[in-house]
Amino acid sequence: MILKTLLLLLVSVCTISQGFAMSFNEARHLLSRTGFGSPSPDEIDKIIPLSYEVAVDSIVNGVLSKAITPVPKFLNNPSDHPKVKHMDTETRKSHNLRGRKDRKSIRFWWIREMLNTPSPFTERMVLFWHNHFVSEIAKVQYATWSHEQNAIFRKYAIGDFKKLLLDVSMGPAMMKYLDTSKNKKNKPNENFAREILELFTLGEGHVYTEVDIRESSRAYTGWQINYSTAKFAWKDWSHDNGVKTFLGRKGQFDGLDVIDIILEQPRVSEYLVEKLWREFISEELNPIEIKRLAKIIRDYKYNLKPMMKALLMSESFRDPKNRGTLVKSPVELTIGTLRLLGLNPPEIKKVHAHQKRSGQDIFQPPDVKGWRAGKAWISSTTTLSRANFLKAAASGFMKYRKNRDMNKTEMRNPPFGIVNPWPLQKREVNEPGYLKKLILAINPVMKKKFTGKKRKVIKNLLLDPAYQVK
Amino acid sequence: MQRREFLKYSILFPATVASGVKLNLSPAYASDGNWDKTVILVELKGGNDGLNTVIPYTDDLYYELRPALGVKREKVIQISDKFGFNPAFSDLMPLWQNKQMAIIQGVGYPNPNLSHFRGINIWNSASDANVFIDDGWITRLFSEARPGVEFAADGVNLGKNSAGALLGNKAKLITLGTKPDTTLKQASQIQPGNSQMANSALSHILKQRRDLRGAADNIIQKKMKNIRLEGIFPQSKLGIQFQTAARLLIAGVKVPVIKLTIGGFDTHAEQEPLHSQLLSEVSVNIASFAKIMKINELWDKVAIMSYSEFGRRVAENNSSGTDHGTAAPQFLFGGKIKGGFYGNQPKLSDLEKDNLKHQIHFREIYASIARDWWGLKANFIKENSLNLFS
Numbered sequence: 001m002i003l004k005t006l007l008l009l010l011v012s013v014c015t016i017s018q019g020f021a022m023s024f025n026e027a028r029h030l031l032s033r034t035g036f037g038s039p040s041p042d043e044i045d046k047i048i049p050l051s052y053e054v055a056v057d058s059i060v061n062g063v064l065s066k067a068i069t070p071v072p073k074f075l076n077n078p079s080d081h082p083k084v085k086h087m088d089t090e091t092r093k094s095h096n097l098r099g100r101k102d103r104k105s106i107r108f109w110w111i112r113e114m115l116n117t118p119s120p121f122t123e124r125m126v127l128f129w130h131n132h133f134v135s136e137i138a139k140v141q142y143a144t145w146s147h148e149q150n151a152i153f154r155k156y157a158i159g160d161f162k163k164l165l166l167d168v169s170m171g172p173a174m175m176k177y178l179d180t181s182k183n184k185k186n187k188p189n190e191n192f193a194r195e196i197l198e199l200f201t202l203g204e205g206h207v208y209t210e211v212d213i214r215e216s217s218r219a220y221t222g223w224q225i226n227y228s229t230a231k232f233a234w235k236d237w238s239h240d241n242g243v244k245t246f247l248g249r250k251g252q253f254d255g256l257d258v259i260d261i262i263l264e265q266p267r268v269s270e271y272l273v274e275k276l277w278r279e280f281i282s283e284e285l286n287p288i289e290i291k292r293l294a295k296i297i298r299d300y301k302y303n304l305k306p307m308m309k310a311l312l313m314s315e316s317f318r319d320p321k322n323r324g325t326l327v328k329s330p331v332e333l334t335i336g337t338l339r340l341l342g343l344n345p346p347e348i349k350k351v352h353a354h355q356k357r358s359g360q361d362i363f364q365p366p367d368v369k370g371w372r373a374g375k376a377w378i379s380s381t382t383t384l385s386r387a388n389f390l391k392a393a394a395s396g397f398m399k400y401r402k403n404r405d406m407n408k409t410e411m412r413n414p415p416f417g418i419v420n421p422w423p424l425q426k427r428e429v430n431e432p433g434y435l436k437k438l439i440l441a442i443n444p445v446m447k448k449k450f451t452g453k454k455r456k457v458i459k460n461l462l463l464d465p466a467y468q469v470k
Numbered sequence: 471m472q473r474r475e476f477l478k479y480s481i482l483f484p485a486t487v488a489s490g491v492k493l494n495l496s497p498a499y500a501s502d503g504n505w506d507k508t509v510i511l512v513e514l515k516g517g518n519d520g521l522n523t524v525i526p527y528t529d530d531l532y533y534e535l536r537p538a539l540g541v542k543r544e545k546v547i548q549i550s551d552k553f554g555f556n557p558a559f560s561d562l563m564p565l566w567q568n569k570q571m572a573i574i575q576g577v578g579y580p581n582p583n584l585s586h587f588r589g590i591n592i593w594n595s596a597s598d599a600n601v602f603i604d605d606g607w608i609t610r611l612f613s614e615a616r617p618g619v620e621f622a623a624d625g626v627n628l629g630k631n632s633a634g635a636l637l638g639n640k641a642k643l644i645t646l647g648t649k650p651d652t653t654l655k656q657a658s659q660i661q662p663g664n665s666q667m668a669n670s671a672l673s674h675i676l677k678q679r680r681d682l683r684g685a686a687d688n689i690i691q692k693k694m695k696n697i698r699l700e701g702i703f704p705q706s707k708l709g710i711q712f713q714t715a716a717r718l719l720i721a722g723v724k725v726p727v728i729k730l731t732i733g734g735f736d737t738h739a740e741q742e743p744l745h746s747q748l749l750s751e752v753s754v755n756i757a758s759f760a761k762i763m764k765i766n767e768l769w770d771k772v773a774i775m776s777y778s779e780f781g782r783r784v785a786e787n788n789s790s791g792t793d794h795g796t797a798a799p800q801f802l803f804g805g806k807i808k809g810g811f812y813g814n815q816p817k818l819s820d821l822e823k824d825n826l827k828h829q830i831h832f833r834e835i836y837a838s839i840a841r842d843w844w845g846l847k848a849n850f851i852k853e854n855s856l857n858l859f860s
Binding site: 179182184187188189190191194198204205210214283324325326327359366367368369372374375376378379380381383384387388442443445446464465466468469 | 515584587627630631645646653656657663670671672674676681682789
């Protein structure tokens with residue numbers, strides 16, 4: 001009895017010291033923004049008893065460093081790329097065919113990971129880095145290389161940015177994509193030197209000049225890919241050992257020296273926070289807050305985790321005015337909807353096809369700057385493809401039949417699988433209005449039926465324009 | 471017989487046009503802004519290598535700086551005593567000879583930016599190199615005069631890429647993908663929706679729904695479905711875009727701008743044969759488009775402008791490719807275009823940081839389109855018109 005009282009006291013002290021439990025809307029917003037835009041009832045139930053800070057901790061600490069989905073087959077079947085030159089036509093044909101298959105299967109593999117991961121935030125960060133350190137698999141060519149890059153994004157999801165930058169830059173995927181190994185002494189190729197400044201670290205128009213690009217491209221000479229090991233290789237003979245002037249400094253710099261100099265610029269941390277702000281909070285930047293968060297990155301020497309927690313704890317992130325103001329990306333719309341409804345799509349390729357049609361073909365961003373995101377997701381074309389996806393997903397519960405004729409139903413084949421809508425409907429029965437607050441971040445636009453236990457209610461909510469924002 | 475119907479038939483019986491049936495083609499000038507005249511924008515995405523497109527085949531320096539990539543003198547199609555087309559441009563010869571193709575040499579702008587995105591932003595918005603403007607230059611023109619309600623949209627985007635010159639919320643846009651008819655049918659089923667409370671993201675979403683529905687209803691009414699044009703264009707990405715553009719215009723859909731895109735011009739490594747293939751794709755399509763427009767007596771009402779964010783470095787790199795450069799030739803086509811050369815080729819011996827110095831500001835082309843073609847003032851363009859139209 002005493003023990004029980006003590007325990008109760010302890011629990012209540014803890015609760016007080018960590019603040020109060022969250023409101024439904026706050027829990028939903030946190031999960032929606034750190035996940036795929038539409039958290040499931042289970043996910044919300046799990047964090048709602050926690051204080052806001054404990055919930056943020058659980059999300060930030062729950063980040064995985066490795067994927068849970070089994071490694072795609074092609075990795076056990078390493079590509080024989082070094083020998084391509086010596087292949088006869090037939091061998092080369094089958095080699096190319098396998099290359100194409102691998103490039104598809106890696107996309108399906110990542111979609112599976114996003115559908116099944118216990119930490120949606122991890123995959124959101126992987127996707128964020130994919131759109132920050134852009135590479136197009138069509139140019140990288142080898143799925144193994146793109147997979148390796150994808151694993152680096154996960155390994156450092158909210159970890160050490162410097163290591164992330166180096167591992168990505170010196171990985172074969174990025175080196176192939178930005179022609180790094182074609183950058184040689186006396187014949188510089190500026191592609192990588194430009195993009196590391198413009199896209200990875202400082203942002204276009206900040207700190208550096210064209211001269212810095214030219215000079216630093218000389219420093220990166222000597223960086224090569226060893227094709228048989230698919231690893232970085234240093235080639236002394238192709239390195240320009242001369243003196244370079246870079247961002248006001250002078251020396252016989254090599255690539256690593258140059259990257260050190262870049263990372264000394266406070267602008268790097270600001271650039272990163274600006275991008276994360278747009279990704280997680282709002283398209284309207286708050287310069288004072290951005291400076292504050294950027295300083296946390298510098299204080300922790302490019303370990304991003306403390307800043308990430310501070311960002312999720314920030315007033316701006318929590319401000320109800322910012323709810324429903326960001327457009328869901330095609331990946332968020334598809335993965336989020338499938339996770340929300342508990343749909344298990346029989347063919348992942350159909351999920352991929354919908355994402356691609358809506359403008360987001362993972363592993364294949366449109367160009368080196370990546371997807372433009374935000375409002376740019378919504379054009380007249382994608383307005384249609386997004387609606388088509390939602391209709392198809394909704395058919396998964398609209399066509400569900402309990403206990404009878406399941407065979408017939410299956411024959412009608414809703415493209416993303418069949419699901420019993422009753423668990424969702426039951427919540428609505430117990431708490432009228434539940435579905436509306438679960439599915440939408442803001443009030444619906446259309447004049448339709450949004451309460452009640454009819455299946456049509458769920459469909460109406462999904463097809464309302466308000467479902468497009470998070 | 472309605473004019474549109476006649477033109478539809480004329481695809482089947484082109485001879486009737488040739489036999490001299492007179493049509494009432496007197497242009498219906500809008501009070502301000504003659505939006506009945508269409509501009510077809512063709513973006514060559516990635517930075518087209520101008521020096522290997524219009525080749526200074528008498529310049530030894532060209533061959534010196536491009537030992538591997540230089541197009542051999544005997545392969546060049548000579549169009550003047552100094553310049554020749556890349557052989558992949560052969561299909562454009564009839565247009566060039568008929569003076570319906572303008573070559574504007576050395577197009578660029580001061581303080582050129584060598585980044586793809588910033589480069590194309592400058593071209594799209596017509597801003598100075600150090601000024602950032604979100605709206606496209608044609609979108610900016612709409613604030614002077616808007617196309618009327620009879621127009622399906624301000625612009626049709628046919629590629630998968632950005633709307634470019636039509637960027638910005640002030641332009642009403644419809645995108646028709648690779649299956650325009652299916653897209654139109656689905657679009658006509660969208661319920662637009664309205665809300666006074668909408669935030670800017672939601673407002674954008676609702677506006678896209680309204681514009682989409684309005685444009686789709688308009689185009690469906692014009693029965694574009696019945697105009698097929700099969701077997702005229704290659705069924706490539708660009709070919710399908712040109713086919714759709716032609717179908718829209720022949721159906722009589724009113725739209726001031728149609729934007730097309732072909733990617734792949736960022737040839738840092740192993741430039742050949744890729745670059746030649748791209749040029750050939752462009753030239754075959756423009757030639758076919760001109761042909762079908764002429765048959766339908768629309769060639770005088772369209773102007774095609776091709777453009778690219780920059781040209782490429784004069785000297786080839788060590789990977790049999792070329793890095794980002796600056797000035798390059800750009801092209802216009804149309805029945806009312808005054809064909810020939812404009813401006814001078816920048817000197818290969820007088821470079822700035824290994825790059826060509828521009829001779830003509832790209833805004834001089836825009837000025838000509840805005841003022842001479844559409845009859846606008848275009849006050850935000852400081853440059854004089856190049857006078858490209860007859």
